[in-house]
Ligand SMILES: Nc1ncnc2c1ncn2[C@@H]1O[C@H](COP(=O)(O)OP(=O)(O)OP(=O)(O)O)[C@@H](O)[C@H]1O
């Protein structure tokens with residue numbers, strides 16, 4: 611796949627003929643300098659952005675980027691995405707932000723909120739369940755965003771610097787949960803600048819200037 615961004619006269623090549631295969635159960639790292647295209651690649655794999663050229667298959671099915679409703683359905687059911695900048699809903703509590711992934715899939719509010727609280731407790735946030743995002747620290751928001759991405763047991767988990775704002779102890783707890791998702795059969799891809807975190811991966815892809823290095 612390739613991805614260009616056009617802005618007035620200038621054209622940025624954010625992805626240059628990237629080809630990759632993420633298998634079920636794999637925990638793949640994605641490394642590379644700032645601006646090398648990691649988030650762009652995750653956005654395309656997470657079906658939040660269309661490639662400019664090339665194609666993508668999910669569980670063997672080609673993805674049609676022109677069908678917005680089908681994309682929404684795939685994102686809701688099969689994909690979990692820990693965004694680099696969290697993207698929490700400001701008017702919802704931590705519990706509700708996490709429960710959203712279950713509510714959209716038809717779960718009752720009571721059951722979704724109970725599961726969300728249980729997962730928040732696993733990342734040390736039982737005492738923050740009713741806080742709004744603006745009442746959370748950066749690392750706490752990151753953990754809420756993480757819980758939202760995994761609670762519906764996605765087949766494909768995309769994590770963009772999921773431990774970027776965390777101390778090593780809390781970061782390890784997140785990495786344990788990511789590894790657990792892969793053991794449960796999800797394909798996982800994690801962008802990170804942290805070589806320590808990348809050591810947890812089964813393999814690491816490295817990017818430079820929008821291309822995957824051999
Ligand atoms: N919407 C956009 N319009 C124009 N250029 C963009 C846009 N989004 C990203 N870019 C450019 O594409 C390139 C790749 O950006 P990307 O966010 O994928 O990098 P990254 O590897 O995730 O960096 P970081 O480690 O800093 O998060 C950068 O040069 C960036 O400036």
Ligand SMILES: [Mg+2]
Pocket residue numbers: 648649650694770
């Ligand atoms: Mg990025």
